[in-house]
Amino acid sequence: MASLPKAGPDQAFQEHVADGRLWLQYCDDCGEAVFMPRILCPHCSSLSLEWRPVSGRGTVHTLTVLHRRSRPGEPEKINHAIVLVDLDEGPRMMSHLPGTAPEDIRIGMRVRARFEGEDGARAVVFDREEGAA
Amino acid sequence: MSTANGSSLRGGAAIVGVGTAGLGEAPGFNAMDIQALAVREALDDAGLKLSDVDGIFCANMSHTFPVISTIEYLGIQPRWIDGTNTGGSSFVAHAMAATLALQAGLCDVALICYGATMRSGAGRMVPATEQPVYEVPHKPRYPMTAYAMSAARHMAQFGTTREQLAEVAVSARLWARKNPQAFERGPLSIDDVLGARMVMEPLTVRDCCLLTDGAGAVVMTRADRARDLRKTPAYFLGGGVASYNRAVSEMPDLTSTAAKDSGERAYAMAGMKPSDMDVLQLYDAFTINVILFLEDLGFCPKGEGGAFVSGGRIAPGGELPVNTNGGGLSFCHPGMYGVFTLIEATRQLRGEAGDRQVSDVETVLCHGNGITLSHQATAIFGTQATL
Numbered sequence A: 001m002a003s004l005p006k007a008g009p010d011q012a013f014q015e016h017v018a019d020g021r022l023w024l025q026y027c028d029d030c031g032e033a034v035f036m037p038r039i040l041c042p043h044c045s046s047l048s049l050e051w052r053p054v055s056g057r058g059t060v061h062t063l064t065v066l067h068r069r070s071r072p073g074e075p076e077k078i079n080h081a082i083v084l085v086d087l088d089e090g091p092r093m094m095s096h097l098p099g100t101a102p103e104d105i106r107i108g109m110r111v112r113a114r115f116e117g118e119d120g121a122r123a124v125v126f127d128r129e130e131g132a133a
Numbered sequence B: 001m002s003t004a005n006g007s008s009l010r011g012g013a014a015i016v017g018v019g020t021a022g023l024g025e026a027p028g029f030n031a032m033d034i035q036a037l038a039v040r041e042a043l044d045d046a047g048l049k050l051s052d053v054d055g056i057f058c059a060n061m062s063h064t065f066p067v068i069s070t071i072e073y074l075g076i077q078p079r080w081i082d083g084t085n086t087g088g089s090s091f092v093a094h095a096m097a098a099t100l101a102l103q104a105g106l107c108d109v110a111l112i113c114y115g116a117t118m119r120s121g122a123g124r125m126v127p128a129t130e131q132p133v134y135e136v137p138h139k140p141r142y143p144m145t146a147y148a149m150s151a152a153r154h155m156a157q158f159g160t161t162r163e164q165l166a167e168v169a170v171s172a173r174l175w176a177r178k179n180p181q182a183f184e185r186g187p188l189s190i191d192d193v194l195g196a197r198m199v200m201e202p203l204t205v206r207d208c209c210l211l212t213d214g215a216g217a218v219v220m221t222r223a224d225r226a227r228d229l230r231k232t233p234a235y236f237l238g239g240g241v242a243s244y245n246r247a248v249s250e251m252p253d254l255t256s257t258a259a260k261d262s263g264e265r266a267y268a269m270a271g272m273k274p275s276d277m278d279v280l281q282l283y284d285a286f287t288i289n290v291i292l293f294l295e296d297l298g299f300c301p302k303g304e305g306g307a308f309v310s311g312g313r314i315a316p317g318g319e320l321p322v323n324t325n326g327g328g329l330s331f332c333h334p335g336m337y338g339v340f341t342l343i344e345a346t347r348q349l350r351g352e353a354g355d356r357q358v359s360d361v362e363t364v365l366c367h368g369n370g371i372t373l374s375h376q377a378t379a380i381f382g383t384q385a386t387l
Ligand SMILES: [Zn+2]
Pocket: A027, A028, A029, A030, A031, A032, A041, A042, A043, A044, A045, A046
């Protein structure tokens, strides 16, 4: 029977990012960075994945803005932008920018990761980088 | 003697019966009810009986075990059962799987079917139990978010415009206007599409497929038996499937789909190329789909799909007829659309498509897309002359 690592990948991710930094798995065999967290490397099938803190910097690869309909009499609802971010280390992730208006987000914009949510259920969100166009 | 690209399947089976039911709205009926009506129509079309069916292929989003519930409802006891669920593409993939099972002698009469009543409410779309857990906290709307993201990226990378996306919706509508069974048949202009309610930038509500009720069924037999049945057979010439990812964030390239691989596999099996295709049925859940699939299936270079669809090229009277029934955008879209590509392909090959009939159709390419650009299935059908 295959032996289990100390914690499952999702749990290990939450434990690592509790320090406020973004962590990714790196493959000891092929060197690729991996996200979403996995038990094996999707590039080479290696089981030797090691957690490392990363820069948290990335670029908006694409975005879409959900236009929400409000019912008659209700205040107009705020549109919600959802992005894919290409991390400088390689992997891509879905996210959103809670502190940035949808109309200010552009494809190619530089962004920086932070976390939202409770301990054990943190999600990676992004802010526009200072001085970014 | 089989060959490495599966070409022993070429011409091995044919669609011999097609049926639909409850297209548009079917209040008071559930998915299994209208599916059964479509099955009966398809069997009557073929001149076969339910008791002849000994192979079944189906998938849906309202049942956890759709194929088992279907067997029970129809009262059949098939000896070959395939419930492969790859999303809306399932049924195009089922056509190849059915050909394989028929050729292997695992069944003699294969039934492919689908039904849903998500518009009327009895049997709603149930969200998939396994959602991409690293996407959900960001509040995407599936499946639309994935397609909007692909469209936005296609626009940024290749200069594709919203007008070009709109051209896909307008072309579909022009076909639908020739199809008395289409759900939306009113006039539609590019300005109408651009000015429609924005849902998920850059897609307006008119860039998005309908949400209707509807059921479809297809009956296939081996080619030798097909020749003796009531209707002109639509022969299976080649097929292919491909998938790289479930979540859109895991998609290797937002502007290139696995249709490139499924298409190449289908062309190789058929011994054909894109220019051999007379009519296309491309799964148009959103306008961007048609542009992506025209590129990935080899009808134009990557990035040029927007220009390709412009000027009515895929509309009635255009060079390349696409989605001649009006597609998921204007004909019907009951959650999963794939089976309707097979049905329209058959009708075009038989020459029974009425006002929308394309002249001299010898080949039709069907392309199914599943989930959020997650699974692609291609199947090519042809007349006796193409064998
Ligand atoms: Zn590796």
